[in-house]
Amino acid sequence: MALGQRNEALAAELPALRRHARALARDPSLAEDLVQDTMARAMERWHQRRPDGSLRAWLFTILHRTFLNHRRRESNAPVSLTPDGTLPERLAQQGVTAETRLWLTQLDRAFGELPQEQRQVLLLVAVEGFSYAEAAEAMAIPVGTVMSRLSRARERVRTILEEPGSVIRQVT
Amino acid sequence: MSEKDLSDELLTAYLDGELSPAEAADVARRIAACPDKSARLITYRRIDQGLSVLYGGAAEPAARPVPPARTRSGRWWLPLAACLLLAIGAAGGWVLRGPGGEDPSAPRIAALATDAHTVFVRENRHAVEVTAEEDEHLFRWLSNRLERDIFAPPLTDFGFALVGGRMLSNETGPAAQFMYENAEETRLTLYVSRSTEIEQTAFQVTEHDGVRAFYWVHEGFGYALVGPLARAEMLAIAQRVYDDLEEPAG
Numbered sequence: 001m002a003l004g005q006r007n008e009a010l011a012a013e014l015p016a017l018r019r020h021a022r023a024l025a026r027d028p029s030l031a032e033d034l035v036q037d038t039m040a041r042a043m044e045r046w047h048q049r050r051p052d053g054s055l056r057a058w059l060f061t062i063l064h065r066t067f068l069n070h071r072r073r074e075s076n077a078p079v080s081l082t083p084d085g086t087l088p089e090r091l092a093q094q095g096v097t098a099e100t101r102l103w104l105t106q107l108d109r110a111f112g113e114l115p116q117e118q119r120q121v122l123l124l125v126a127v128e129g130f131s132y133a134e135a136a137e138a139m140a141i142p143v144g145t146v147m148s149r150l151s152r153a154r155e156r157v158r159t160i161l162e163e164p165g166s167v168i169r170q171v172t
Numbered sequence: 173m174s175e176k177d178l179s180d181e182l183l184t185a186y187l188d189g190e191l192s193p194a195e196a197a198d199v200a201r202r203i204a205a206c207p208d209k210s211a212r213l214i215t216y217r218r219i220d221q222g223l224s225v226l227y228g229g230a231a232e233p234a235a236r237p238v239p240p241a242r243t244r245s246g247r248w249w250l251p252l253a254a255c256l257l258l259a260i261g262a263a264g265g266w267v268l269r270g271p272g273g274e275d276p277s278a279p280r281i282a283a284l285a286t287d288a289h290t291v292f293v294r295e296n297r298h299a300v301e302v303t304a305e306e307d308e309h310l311f312r313w314l315s316n317r318l319e320r321d322i323f324a325p326p327l328t329d330f331g332f333a334l335v336g337g338r339m340l341s342n343e344t345g346p347a348a349q350f351m352y353e354n355a356e357e358t359r360l361t362l363y364v365s366r367s368t369e370i371e372q373t374a375f376q377v378t379e380h381d382g383v384r385a386f387y388w389v390h391e392g393f394g395y396a397l398v399g400p401l402a403r404a405e406m407l408a409i410a411q412r413v414y415d416d417l418e419e420p421a422g
Binding site (some may be wrong): 019020022023086103104107108111122123126127128131132147148150151152154155157158161 | 179180182183185188190212215216219220222223224225226227228418
């Protein structure tokens with residue numbers, strides 16, 4: 001594949017990578033760093049990718065490995081829990097009802113309270129549709145760990161959402 | 173096995189379609205027998221769906237055209253999130269509504285059935301919860317949940333075979349969806365749930381983006397046959413479904 005084609009293919013995946021990185025890192029500048037690093041690595045290793053595999057899955061795998069390296073380097077850095085400030089506006093544009101917006105805002109917060117490894121696995125499997133095997137490869141963990149993390153993550157989100165007063169806490 | 177054995181991990185693997193058909197059928201049976209697990213599964217689905225709206229493809233500012241359906245990229249709602257509004261009821265259960273919100277003139281049952289059709293016919297791996305191989309279990313399960321004898325009438329005369337079915341929920345409670353497919357991989361769905369709408373046993377038709385819903389309301393239940401076929405063909409099939417469901421052979 002010519003360089004032009006490669007760059008075009010990568011550029012087409014940029015929006016998906018950006019949104020995924022923002023959801024993962026919950027910090028716009030860290031997210032942008034992740035995307036840049038991922039792109040650089042993807043170009044370096046372009047010849048290593050499986051031509052018949054999904055480009056997006058390959059890129060997400062690189063993104064997650066990059067993210068893990070970032071986290072290891074800065075293991076003491078607090079996880080940013082800043083909710084995405086553009087969220088209510090974006091949802092309003094999509095025509096989501098006020099009630100649902102409120103619920104989604106709570107969900108966004110609940111997601112932000114999860115440990116990083118639980119956020120990762122939820123994003124890959126629940127949002128991107130990775131199989132457990134694909135998620136295991138992306139995160140460099142055993143398949144059984146993917147399953148237990150997912151199970152804990154969903155249950156944790158459910159518990160947070162069902163805490164009494166969570167709606168009230170949100171609107172005040 | 174008792175329901176205690178149904179671990180959260182198994183529930184999660186079931187939700188993600190990671191189990192073999194036999195395992196999945198077994199888990200589905202145990203979930204159906206346990207209200208607590210059923211509720212949890214519905215909540216997990218809502219969470220997944222919400223996360224996809226928050227962080228999925230719809231969040232891309234310049235989303236590329238939706239890839240062809242039936243690929244294994246993303247959950248079923250991912251390509252849909254951009255064009256469907258989400259209405260997630262605070263009291264549990266969820267429904268999807270078409271663009272522009274609810275059309276007050278469109279009957280609820282037709283809208284629910286059409287949305288559920290649009291969502292699940294795109295799926296390959298997760299098209300149904302219980303496959304036609306387990307049809308007896310499927311019919312018994314959904315009949316129990318809907319508290320009405322319900323089954324998928326055979327449509328082989330029209331070239332359609334049953335793929336399987338799933339349980340959904342709407343504001344009236346549980347709903348059943350059966351999916352059929354013909355040799356050209358055209359899919360039909362039959363949606364059944366309680367309905368508070370006025371009794372209407374003459375077929376009514378709605379059409380949305382080339383998908384027709386033939387529906388009727390009888391004795392507190394709404395039925396809708398949904399598919400992309402020509403009107404006459406849909407009508408003939410709807411008639412068969414109606415006849416079979418109202419007067420089951422034997």
